[in-house]
Amino acid sequence: MPHSPSEDPILKAFLATQFEAGMALASQSDLLNLIPFGRLPPSRYVAEFRCRGLAREEGTIIEHDFWAVGITFPPNYLRQVVDVAAMLTYLGPHPAPWSPNIQMAAPPALICMHIGNNAGLVEILNGLYDLISWNLFSTSDEGLNHEASQWCRNELTRRPDRFPIDRRPLKTRTQQVQPAKARPEGRIRS
Amino acid sequence: MTKVRGARVGHSVVLVGLGNIGSSFAGLLGKMPGVARVVLIDRDVYESKNLGSQEIRKSDVGRPKARAQAQRLRHLNPDLAVVPVVDDLIQVPLAVYRSDLIVAGLDSIAARIQLNEIAWRLGIPWVDAGVDPLQNLIRITALRPGEVGPCFECGLTSSDYLNLGTLHPCLEPRPEAFPTNGSASLGSVVGGLLAIECEKILDQTGGNLLWGRQLIFDPMHHRCFVSEIPGNPECRFDHSIWSPPRSLAVSLGASLSRLLEVARRTTDAKGGFSIEVPHHPLVQAVCCPGCGTSLSRPHLAGRIQMSCPVCRSPDLRPVGFETRPFLDASLPGATLRGSLRTLGFRKGDLIRVRSAKRDWSFVIAGDRT
Numbered sequence: 180m181p182h183s184p185s186e187d188p189i190l191k192a193f194l195a196t197q198f199e200a201g202m203a204l205a206s207q208s209d210l211l212n213l214i215p216f217g218r219l220p221p222s223r224y225v226a227e228f229r230c231r232g233l234a235r236e237e238g239t240i241i242e243h244d245f246w247a248v249g250i251t252f253p254p255n256y257l258r259q260v261v262d263v264a265a266m267l268t269y270l271g272p273h274p275a276p277w278s279p280n281i282q283m284a285a286p287p288a289l290i291c292m293h294i295g296n297n298a299g300l301v302e303i304l305n306g307l308y309d310l311i312s313w314n315l316f317s318t319s320d321e322g323l324n325h326e327a328s329q330w331c332r333n334e335l336t337r338r339p340d341r342f343p344i345d346r347r348p349l350k351t352r353t354q355q356v357q358p359a360k361a362r363p364e365g366r367i368r369s
Numbered sequence: 370m371t372k373v374r375g376a377r378v379g380h381s382v383v384l385v386g387l388g389n390i391g392s393s394f395a396g397l398l399g400k401m402p403g404v405a406r407v408v409l410i411d412r413d414v415y416e417s418k419n420l421g422s423q424e425i426r427k428s429d430v431g432r433p434k435a436r437a438q439a440q441r442l443r444h445l446n447p448d449l450a451v452v453p454v455v456d457d458l459i460q461v462p463l464a465v466y467r468s469d470l471i472v473a474g475l476d477s478i479a480a481r482i483q484l485n486e487i488a489w490r491l492g493i494p495w496v497d498a499g500v501d502p503l504q505n506l507i508r509i510t511a512l513r514p515g516e517v518g519p520c521f522e523c524g525l526t527s528s529d530y531l532n533l534g535t536l537h538p539c540l541e542p543r544p545e546a547f548p549t550n551g552s553a554s555l556g557s558v559v560g561g562l563l564a565i566e567c568e569k570i571l572d573q574t575g576g577n578l579l580w581g582r583q584l585i586f587d588p589m590h591h592r593c594f595v596s597e598i599p600g601n602p603e604c605r606f607d608h609s610i611w612s613p614p615r616s617l618a619v620s621l622g623a624s625l626s627r628l629l630e631v632a633r634r635t636t637d638a639k640g641g642f643s644i645e646v647p648h649h650p651l652v653q654a655v656c657c658p659g660c661g662t663s664l665s666r667p668h669l670a671g672r673i674q675m676s677c678p679v680c681r682s683p684d685l686r687p688v689g690f691e692t693r694p695f696l697d698a699s700l701p702g703a704t705l706r707g708s709l710r711t712l713g714f715r716k717g718d719l720i721r722v723r724s725a726k727r728d729w730s731f732v733i734a735g736d737r738t
């Protein structure tokens with residue numbers, strides 16, 4: 180039964196934990212920007228992935244590097260059948276994402292990914308990144324984009340090393356290092 | 370006790386699930402002294418495969434279970450007020466469940482979780498029955514709402530929740546419960562035991578009541594066990610009971626903004642407030658898993674049947690990120706101007722009005738019939 184997260188203390192505690200963990204992951208990643216919505220603890224997020232994935236333009240499969248996904252924790256999340264369509268929404272901006280598990284349709288579009296009962300935000304974010312970056316993909320025709328499934332089966336035959344498209348781990352943080360100016364410590368005695 | 374127009378004063382019972390268990394129990398419920406009104410809820414129709422295990426006739430095959438059993442009860446007891454409801458238990462307006470007792474012969478844990486919450490919120494005791502056809506075991510559990518419990522979810526483990534499953538947009542639209550396949554004799558025994566427990570509860574004529582306990586009967590080995598169900602401090606359900614809802618005089622032809630206005634005046638809620646329709650968040654857009662078409666069609670979840678205008682698929686899924694659990698004045702103007710009926714509201718729907726300081730419960734009175 181839909182129930183206010185703020186009224187259900189059990190769900191509220193779960194969402195608070197997910198908020199902390201999700202924002203911690205985003206702070207440790209160059210590839211992820213996580214935007215919470217609503218009052219704390221939030222039950223909705225937009226996850227922006229700045230990673231390489233695939234899209235289709237004019238019949239050609241190209242690489243694209245910015246993806247937004249809406250994540251919603253429904254009020255009955257911890258206690259009922261997990262409805263993936265109610266939880267994940269492809270928000271664009273590319274109108275034709277290319278993945279067996281993402282509808283190739285203008286946003287809002289559906290995403291198909293397994294989410295177990297009680298799965299946390301970090302697990303979901305990692306799963307989404309794996310889908311978008313082709314670290315994880317379905318080669319059977321069970322997904323939302325059968326054409327992409329067929330395409331990747333052909334690609335695997337043609338180029339076994341084609342995937343993943345982006346090999347960086349989600350938790351990637353580039354360190355900005357400024358080398359200090361060298362200072363002579365002493366003379367070399369000849 | 371319920372005073373039923375045109376019938377004697379007596380108890381009101383809601384029976385959810387009319388399969389192997391429910392169909393056996395229904396006949397006994399119809400003859401139960403002291404029961405004046407029965408509501409029968411089941412979304413399914415009888416099939417020919419049910420003839421061997423459920424209390425039906427050949428002429429009932431193809432008929433909605435609720436209507437078939439309602440006809441049977443009216444034959445058994447013409448004085449009984451019988452209300453058949455052909456719908457999913459979660460779609461039924463919550464006011465329909467208001468009664469002295471709810472009895473369940475359901476076929477899934479997910480359905481039991483939903484019914485447990487309904488019973489708790491309304492403060493109505495409920496009795497759950499089940500069979501294990503492999504071991505020929507019968508189970509009856511009686512639960513009475515309270516802050517401490519136990520409730521149905523108190524007995525669930527993490528594995529039980531994991532086994533509820535996941536609904537994927539790329540697969541079949543509904544996870545179907547596995548058929549119980551209980552025999553007719555097993556159904557008859559559990560129906561009889563259920564009837565005895567219900568008589569004890571309704572008339573309190575003596576004998577131990579089963580509150581907070583579970584009865585397991587093993588007819589194969591002539592054994593019977595009664596065990597306490599402990600309240601679970603880690604239970605995922607919060608156990609809160611809502612105060613009895615008041616009637617809200619608003620027509621289904623009225624707009625959503627009118628409902629908000631009436632709610633604000635009736636509650637005298639200061640500042641911002643919102644309305645929640647339990648079980649039915651507001652879906653603002655749906656998407657077709659087949660062809661990717663998306664539609665903007667605001668409605669309460671599960672209440673409006675639509676087909677894809679492009680590929681005619683009936684399997685449209687709500688766009689999760691655009692689904693809102695609360696209704697308030699910030700909704701788009703077109704949604705606020707829409708009538709409650711077109712949004713999927715029904716007479717008897719329970720709504721929760723929430724302000725910063727407190728909540729109120731109301732029942733939509735709807736149009737006079």
